[in-house]
Amino acid sequence: MTKPATHVLVVSADETWRAAVVHGLNAAAARLDNPFGLQAIACACDGGALEAALATTAGADVQVVLMDHGARGSEDHGAPAVLTAQRIIEARPELSLYMLLEDDSDKLLVEQLASDAVDGYFFREEMDFNGWFRILAAELAEKADTPFYDALRDYVAQAKDSWHTPGHGGGDSFKNSPWVGDFYDFVGEEMLRADLSVSVPELDSLLHPTGVIAQSQKLAAKAFGARKTYFATNGTSTSNKVIFQTLLAPGDKLLLDRNCHKSVHHGVILSGAMPVYLDSSVNRHFGLFGPVPKATIAAAIAANPDAKVLILTSCTYDGLRYDLRPIIQTAHEAGIKVIVDEAWYGHARFHPELRPTALECGADYATQSTHKILSAFSQASMIHVNDPAFDEHLFRENFNMHASTSPQYNLIASLDVARKQAVMEGYRLLDRSLKFAHELRQKINATGAFRVLELDELLSDEVKADGIRLDPTKLTIDISASGWSADELRGELIGRYNIQVEKNTHNTLTLLLTIGTTRSKVSRLFDAMLRLAKDRRTPLTYARMPEAPRFTRLACLPRDAFYEAGEKLPVLDDNGRANPALNGRICCDQIVPYPPGIPVLVPGQVIEPAIIAYLARLLQTQKSIDLHGLATLEGELHLRVLSQAEQAALPGVC
Known part of the structure; x- marks a missing residue:
């Protein structure tokens, strides 16, 4: 394995002192054990310090900033150095910061301005380079520690005979x-040997961690800026349900983005909560669903003072991010907890272009699919908690209700390793991905047949003034001018060029860049797009996607409707038209067209003619769209609805 190389950035306006420190630390690095390839580099205490911290090199990553507070009486003494340190840590919070002080009185100023960001202190005049080096090396060792993965690897190396599960x-x-x-x-042998059971006590328990899993989760909390972090081995889908059941009792009201992942809507059923659905914005030309308008959220908060929870998805599947800070502030002023589903945005903490994260904006809970952009295995996710009124016991009971008593230890190890990589080299890898994204935008646009959509083109007019931003690692390509249909193009990419894209609508393709995106992959993708552009055809006149109807109303709690037996009525009548018998009935299931994945019906919702017409048109004209939630009886698609007797017996909603 390649030995890592790391930099300590020594920042000081005192050129002589700075040179002595760099020389002394590097001499210590040559003499002492240096497993991380630690090397000191110099920078003056001005705007160049931030630039140096943000610079990326092929050979090393900045891990530690050694900030000189300045000699007493010098121009840089005091606040200027601290403010420079603040700017660096605001840009890269994963860096370790050590301050060089003249005496203890300097520490008081530092504590006032940047106490939370400082990891340690040295005194300028001591010049104990061996001691300083050992402390900095220990700091790196702590950041690079993977307690669970190390314990798992060590146990497998012991080659114990297995007289326990798995079989x-x-x-x-x-x-x-x-x-x-x-x-x-x-x-592979190692993967199978590492597939162990809870019979191995030294590997701790995910359901009640007190050892190496607890240590790994603590490191993750520090890395992602949370008070508490929990590893989840059944994805963000289960993570959302755990939080819902922790915060919501049956009948409690919550505000939710209708654009939320289906797991959120499942969480509504499981918790027995009373949802207030907020219609998201829609880009009708490209069939893309975006954030809920800020005015809609504010109005819902004002109209529902008894709401307990607000949940939003940021960023969306297509990379659209809310301006979360004012939304969260408004919710908190109303006494509402805020959950942000960051399944697609777990990498944001590690690059200033992607921040602020939901937690940095004040969210009480954030769920992240660590496997989507970072290096964890599929299903490996994290739950981050910053709720000041967090009930850990209740949360644990709900977590254990959903978690397997036989968790996959390789998933847990991958979370441990993914956190380490994000902290130690996430900035450099994400910086590379962002540069690839910029390059691909230019190259794809240059084909003349394909065009990467910019933020303004992705947004509908109703949210263009809402401060929404775009995650550049998600590229949405308009294929309209190419003459290819989306299904044909996707088939050509996988069949001829061995390229699998993330998703498509009727006239777009979505590409996802991750820390695993390489120069070779970028080159192969561009070559494929260029060849396909040369095969362009007469531009297609796309059939307009049926417009998804807005949410109607709930007749009862979603949980109540879901758990009734119901009856099944066909979506189409004998003449192949929308079945009028569904009008006014109450749906028992969640009906979700994929794409885009937004529920058009949820349990307890009243069915109106516009919804029936929408479903019928999808079935008749959009063969590439799957309708999840419909039942098949004798070859025909049916919708489960409450019977008249069930409807009469159920309590309504206020």
């Missing part, structure tokens, strides 16, 4: 099998 016994059931031996070769 494959560390892969021995696969090994040398004439039928499934290829699976052993494909997955």
Whole structure:
């Protein structure tokens, strides 16, 4: 494995002192044990310090800033140095900051201005370079620690005989099998040996962590700026449900973006909560759903003073981010907790172009799919908590209700490792991804047949003044001028060029850049797009996507409707038209067209003619769209609705 190289950025306006410190630390690095390849580099205490902290190199990453508070009487003594340190840490909060002081009185000023950001102090005149180096090396060792992964790796290396679950016994059931031996070769011995059970006490318990899992979660909380962090091995989908059941009792009211992931709507059913659905903005030309207008959110908060929770998705699947700070402030002033589903934005903490994160804007809870942009395995997610009134016992009970008693330890290890990588080299890797994204925008636009949409083109008019920003790592490509249909183009990319894209609408493709995006992948993608552009056809006249109807109203709690038996009525009548018998009935299931994945009906919702017509038109004209939630009876699609007797027996909503 390649040995890491790391930099300590020594920032001081005192050129002589600065040179002596750099020389002394590097001499200590040459003499002492230096597993992280620590090397000191110099920078003057001016605007160049921030620039140096944001610079990326192929060989090393800045990990520590050693900020000189200045000699007493010098121009840089005091506040200027502290303010420079603040700007650096605001841009890169994962960096470790050590201050060089003249005496203890300097520490008082530092404590007033930047106490939370400072990891340690040295005194200027001591010049104890060996001691300073050891402390900085220990700081790096703590940041680079992976308690759970190390324990798992060490246990596997001990080669214990397995007399416990899982049944494959560390892969021995696969090994040398004439039928499934290829699976052993494909997955690998180490992965199978690491697939262990809760019978191994030194690997801690995800359901009640007190050892290495607890230590890893504590490191993750520090890295992501949370008071508490919890590892989840069943994705952000389950994470959302856990939080809902912790904060909401049956009948409690919550405000939610209709654009939220289906797990949020499932959480409404499980918690028994009373939802107030907020219609999201819609870009009708491209079939993209965006954030809820800020005015709509503010009006809902004002109209529902009894609401307990507000949940929003930021960023969206297409990379659209709310201006969260004022929204969260308004919610908190009304006594409403804020949950932000950051499934697609777990990387944001580690690059200033992507911040602020939801937690930095004041969110009480944030759920993140660590596997989406960072390096964790699929299903590996994190729950971050900053709620000052957090009930840890209640949360734990709900967490354990959803978590498996036999968690996959490889998933937990991947979260531990993904956190380490994000802290140690996330900035450099994300900076590379952002540069690739900028380059791809230019190259794809230059084909003449394809065009990457900019923020203003992605937004509908109703949210253009809401301060929404775009995550540049998500590219939405308008294919209209190419003459290709989205399904044809997606098929060509995978069939001819071995390129799999994230998703598509009727006239767009979405590409996702991650820290795993490489120069070679960028080159192959551009080559494919260029070749496909040369094969352009007469531009298609796209059939306008049916316009999703706005939310109607709830007749009862979603949970009440969902758990009734109901009856099934066909979506289309005998003549293939929208079935009028559905008008006025109450839906029992969640009906979700994919794409875009926005529920057109939720349990308890009253069905109106516009909704029936929308479903019928989708079935008749949009063959590439799947309708989740419909039942199939004798080859026909049916909708489960409350029977008249069930409807009469259920309590309504206020």
